[in-house]
Amino acid sequence: MAPSIHPLIDNGITKGSESFTGGTLSCLCDTDKVEVTLGSNVLHNHACGCSKCWKPEGALFSVVAVIPRDLLSVTANESKLSIVDESAAIQRHACTGCGTHLYGRIEKEHPFKGLDFVHVELSSEKGWQEPQFAAFVSSIIEQGFDPKGIDAIRGKFKSVGLETYDALSPPLMDAIATWTAQKAGKLPS
Numbered sequence: 001m002a003p004s005i006h007p008l009i010d011n012g013i014t015k016g017s018e019s020f021t022g023g024t025l026s027c028l029c030d031t032d033k034v035e036v037t038l039g040s041n042v043l044h045n046h047a048c049g050c051s052k053c054w055k056p057e058g059a060l061f062s063v064v065a066v067i068p069r070d071l072l073s074v075t076a077n078e079s080k081l082s083i084v085d086e087s088a089a090i091q092r093h094a095c096t097g098c099g100t101h102l103y104g105r106i107e108k109e110h111p112f113k114g115l116d117f118v119h120v121e122l123s124s125e126k127g128w129q130e131p132q133f134a135a136f137v138s139s140i141i142e143q144g145f146d147p148k149g150i151d152a153i154r155g156k157f158k159s160v161g162l163e164t165y166d167a168l169s170p171p172l173m174d175a176i177a178t179w180t181a182q183k184a185g186k187l188p189s
């Protein structure tokens with residue numbers, strides 16, 4: 001059987017809704033669920049193969065998107081959240097009961113500061129932006145995936161209409177590079 005990339009990708013992608021205005025993410029605990037309310041749809045949703053983003057059981061990739069931090073609030077059981085790795089650029093707030101990551105926040109100077117990282121599969125609402133591309137594909141090899149199988153993984157992404165990259169997408173990498181050049185005074189701010 002082919003390995004699972006992610007439940008939102010394995011059987012083809014369902015497009016989101018232009019008029020969708022947000023909803024609630026819940027952790028996977030049976031009781032006392034942590035809830036996070038998002039006040040709009042998400043942006044830049046993508047599959048991510050990196051070692052740090054939360055993946056559902058059995059999936060090779062995460063599906064992760066961003067939303068402005070002022071549109072995110074923790075609306076239940078915030079006391080169950082704990083930061084996975086304080087030293088990471090993205091501070092991922094995970095449920096200590098079930099391990100899901102409810103949101104990732106950037107506190108240090110960073111091109112994406114002000115955006116929080118979220119997983120829309122933790123919501124039962126329909127209409128969230130669909131994945132737009134696959135990022136950090138080769139990173140799954142770093143985590144032990146057999147490199148002989150990587151062409152099939154890239155092929156599967158292509159077959160559902162997603163481009164694959166080994167970093168973020170070119171527009172996001174260009175945005176990071178522009179921010180870096182501005183910081184260094186090599187481009188006007």
Ligand SMILES: N[C@@H](CCC(=O)N[C@@H](CSCO)C(=O)NCC(=O)O)C(=O)O
Nearest residue numbers: 048049050051052053088089090136139
């Ligand atoms: N090969 C590494 C790559 C990790 C990485 O750089 N991940 C990106 C994307 S995460 C969401 O798209 C990143 O920005 N990480 C910063 C952070 O995680 O704090 C690996 O697999 O670990």
Ligand SMILES: [Zn+2]
Nearest residue numbers: 027029095098
């Ligand atoms: Zn939980």
Ligand SMILES: [Zn+2]
Nearest residue numbers: 048050052053
């Ligand atoms: Zn990632």
